[in-house]
Amino acid sequence: MIRVLLVDDQELVRAGFRMVLDAQPDIEVVGEAGDGQAAVAILRQTVADVVLMDVRMPRMDGIEATRLISGPKVIILTTFDLDEYAFAALKAGASGFMLKDAGPAQLIEAIRVVHSGDAVVAPSTTRRLIDQFAFTLPSSEPEANAATDELTPREMEVLLLVARGMSNLEIATELVVSEATVKTHVGRILMKLNLRDRVQAVVFAYENGLVRSGQGEHRE
Secondary structure, eight states: OEEEEEEOSOHHHHHHHHHHHHTSTTEEEEEEESSHHHHHHHHTTSOOSEEEEESSOSSSOHHHHHHHOOSSEEEEEEOGGGGGGHHHHHHHTOSEEEETTOOHHHHHHHHHHHHTTOOSSOHHHHHHHHHHTGGGSOOSOOOOOTGGGGSOHHHHHHHHHHHTTOOHHHHHHHHTSOHHHHHHHHHHHHHHHTOSSHHHHHHHHHHTTSSOTTTTOOOO
């Protein structure tokens, strides 16, 4: 059973999400909060696997709340006019983001995907997103980073391909190895760099100058 916490300052929005999620045999809504501060407080007493987190809320916004949450995977809910928050949300530790007007099927799939340990945002979409906000990222040449010293040459190669927006299957084809082998490499990269998922790996690569905006253009 996937336990979900709903965080949104609009009661009608929460009610709509609850109606959709409660109809699923493998999803249970374990609580609701009207702002980030209430969400953090609830999570001290309630166990949740996934948090659906709105961005703009009173007292404490979704980005700050995401920074304070450890354990549950966070999906940031945004709208087209709030795209400027997307990078900050991923950087804060969210496992992905989706539009608030997404259909029920997309919402349910996003929760299941995040719960399984993957990211809601496709790698190629993440790359485009970070390119859009490249002004917040380093523009200098790649610099040595103590954390990456622990990576093997092959793991570093995989990290750079992940940062270019390539899926596990595409990386496997590029390196002529099995998809399972790539998945193992990605898992080790996340563990060594203390990252939650591949979205965080992309952010890490850009922030540390390993990849710069416009490098490694990749088609979906």
